[in-house]
Amino acid sequence: MNRVVWIRTAVVVGFILLLELLCRYGVIGRMTMIPPSEMATHLWRLLQSGRANADIAETLSNVAVAFASAVVGGFVIGSILHSVPRLRRAVDPFLATYYAIPFFAFYPLLVVIFGLNAAPIILIGFLFGVVAMIINTMNGLDRIPRVLIKTARVNGLGPVRTAWLIKLPSAAPQLFTGIKLAIAYSFIGVIAAEFIMSTSGLGYSIAFAFNNFDNRTMYALMLFIITLVTIVNAFFHVWERRIMARRGR
Amino acid sequence: MRQFIDSLIFAAVLVGLWQGLHWFAGDIAIASPGVTAERAWQMVGTASFWAHFRETFSALGYALAIAVLGGMTIGLLLGLHRLSGEVAEPILVSLYSLPKITLYPLILLIFGLGMSAKVAFGAIHGIIPIAIFTMGAVKTIAPVYFKTARVLQLTRRQLVTTVVIPAAIPELVSGLRVGFSLTLLGVLIGEMFASQRGLGYLVMNAIGTLDVPTMMAVVLMLALVAVAISATLLYLDRRLHHRAA
Numbered sequence: 301m302n303r304v305v306w307i308r309t310a311v312v313v314g315f316i317l318l319l320e321l322l323c324r325y326g327v328i329g330r331m332t333m334i335p336p337s338e339m340a341t342h343l344w345r346l347l348q349s350g351r352a353n354a355d356i357a358e359t360l361s362n363v364a365v366a367f368a369s370a371v372v373g374g375f376v377i378g379s380i381l382h383s384v385p386r387l388r389r390a391v392d393p394f395l396a397t398y399y400a401i402p403f404f405a406f407y408p409l410l411v412v413i414f415g416l417n418a419a420p421i422i423l424i425g426f427l428f429g430v431v432a433m434i435i436n437t438m439n440g441l442d443r444i445p446r447v448l449i450k451t452a453r454v455n456g457l458g459p460v461r462t463a464w465l466i467k468l469p470s471a472a473p474q475l476f477t478g479i480k481l482a483i484a485y486s487f488i489g490v491i492a493a494e495f496i497m498s499t500s501g502l503g504y505s506i507a508f509a510f511n512n513f514d515n516r517t518m519y520a521l522m523l524f525i526i527t528l529v530t531i532v533n534a535f536f537h538v539w540e541r542r543i544m545a546r547r548g549r
Numbered sequence: 550m551r552q553f554i555d556s557l558i559f560a561a562v563l564v565g566l567w568q569g570l571h572w573f574a575g576d577i578a579i580a581s582p583g584v585t586a587e588r589a590w591q592m593v594g595t596a597s598f599w600a601h602f603r604e605t606f607s608a609l610g611y612a613l614a615i616a617v618l619g620g621m622t623i624g625l626l627l628g629l630h631r632l633s634g635e636v637a638e639p640i641l642v643s644l645y646s647l648p649k650i651t652l653y654p655l656i657l658l659i660f661g662l663g664m665s666a667k668v669a670f671g672a673i674h675g676i677i678p679i680a681i682f683t684m685g686a687v688k689t690i691a692p693v694y695f696k697t698a699r700v701l702q703l704t705r706r707q708l709v710t711t712v713v714i715p716a717a718i719p720e721l722v723s724g725l726r727v728g729f730s731l732t733l734l735g736v737l738i739g740e741m742f743a744s745q746r747g748l749g750y751l752v753m754n755a756i757g758t759l760d761v762p763t764m765m766a767v768v769l770m771l772a773l774v775a776v777a778i779s780a781t782l783l784y785l786d787r788r789l790h791h792r793a794a
Contacts, residue, residue: 308636332658390555393780400730400779402737405749405768408756412764413578484646492650496741496753503650507742510654522651530643537639 334519343520352505352521359490359502362418366425366486371479373426374433381434382441398431407493416499425489429482436478440471476540483536487529580762589766598751605747608664608736612671616728620676621721624683625709628717634684641684645677650738657743667739667747674735675728682724686717719789726782733775 316336322328323335334342346352381388403424410420444467452462468475494503502521509518564582571581580588592598627634653670660666694716698708714721740749748767755764 304632304635307632308640311636312640333655386555389552390559393556394559396783397776397779399727400733400775401772402734402775404734404738404741405752405771408752408764409579409761409768412756412759412761413574480646487646488648488650491648492738495650495653496738497756503648506651506654510657518654522655525651526647529647533643533646537642 331515334515336523338516339519339523342516343523346517346520347524352502352524355500355502355505356524358418358500359494362422362490362494362501363425363486366422366429366490367483369422370426370429370482370486371433374430374478374482375437375475377430378434378437379441382438388438395431395435403428403489404492404496407496411497416497421490421493421498421501424493425486428489429485432481432485433478436474436481437471440474440478441467443474444470472543476536476543480533480536480540483532484529487532491525577759577761580765584762585765585769588762589770592763592766592770601746601748601751604664605736605740605749608667608739608747609671609733611668612732612736613675613729615668615672616675616679616732617725619672620679620724620728621683623676623680624724625687625713627680628684628687629709629713634688638681638684641677641681645681649673649735653739653742662743662745667736667744670739671732671736675732678731679724679728682720682727683717686720686724687713689720690716719786719792722782722786722789726779726786729782730775730779737771 319328319333320335320337323330323333381391406427407420407424410423414420414423448466448470449462452466457465490501491503494501495507496503498504502525506518506521506525509515509521567579567582571579627637649670652673656666656669656673660669690713694712695708698712703711736747737749740747741753744750748771751767752764755761755767
């Protein structure tokens, strides 16, 4: 561990301690926020009692489906657009302004179409993540050095082996960016959709606890989501670093 | 020109797809493009629509102002001080990818229902990407600029106003574009949950009464306004980057 990591850890721990003190000494009222230590103990109890298990499993499986379909769909659509330049130029302005559209406004519409079940939630997560993957796939494919494609041709590699041995590794950094964004966006999409309107899941449970003034459950679940998302992101970050380090050699 | 026509064709295909979905799913689920446009036109003529519209866009304006000022300040400070930048960057990135909707109850508890909660929620969506972009912009400024500034014996303040900000402007506009989209999203999510005014509320209210044309008309208008603003920023962005290159 180097100095930067130490300082960063100290900053984060210091911030949590500060919150704890502010809550303990009543600067932040109990009705607003409970101390982080209480959030943690209550979360521990909640997990042990198993009351939240169904909601956790549901949210995680929704996120998983949304994420997987966003990555696969984004990769396929991105590759197709990359190979048809004319179509790509036509679609480009739409992709560039896509994230300006406030998606969650579509969510009630999707509920009307599909009913109040997992389908519209997954679809929102997918719609949110897929375009990041499309854009990054195209960027990645753009950056494959010409000379490597020529080398492949000289060595008589077929299209499949060229894709596997040359194109995929060359595009990997951008693909990774796309994957990281897709995972973050599918979490955001799924949890926000559950929060706004649904009958189960973590987002719903937080909204339910809020409406019932059950601050302890609410903060315990918030802590759970924040910790989980941070761990997942950190995992991808480390994995990406490893791949980049191997390539640097 | 050909590209423009191709884009128009693509837009026409999207509208066609929408009409097709309408035929497939029926009036209860999806209003046809024609009906939606008609309803949108009708709503534009009413005063109550403009009241909701003003509510949403003034919340967006305040939130964006806070996000831009805050984000740029944080980004500049972190970008100019190398160690704090290295310490803060991963923290900012992980904050960026958090589902901030989970923090909405906290904001409601602090600010209460109403305008200030929406503004705060929009601002926390926008501030982080703007800070990240600003920091990146400052860090990628060519070192020769800083050397020149030192040779000219510029003060810290002169350095920021005459060298750092002008050099970082193209990236700042990119950050502003991302920040704008996310801030709007934040404000709308805020309105969709526990709110009595604004376009987000209008959408939620329309689903409560199963008024699909109104819902779609609001969404359509929101999308058009958002795309228009974002396209303007994108145009600016590309021109600035082009000039800088």
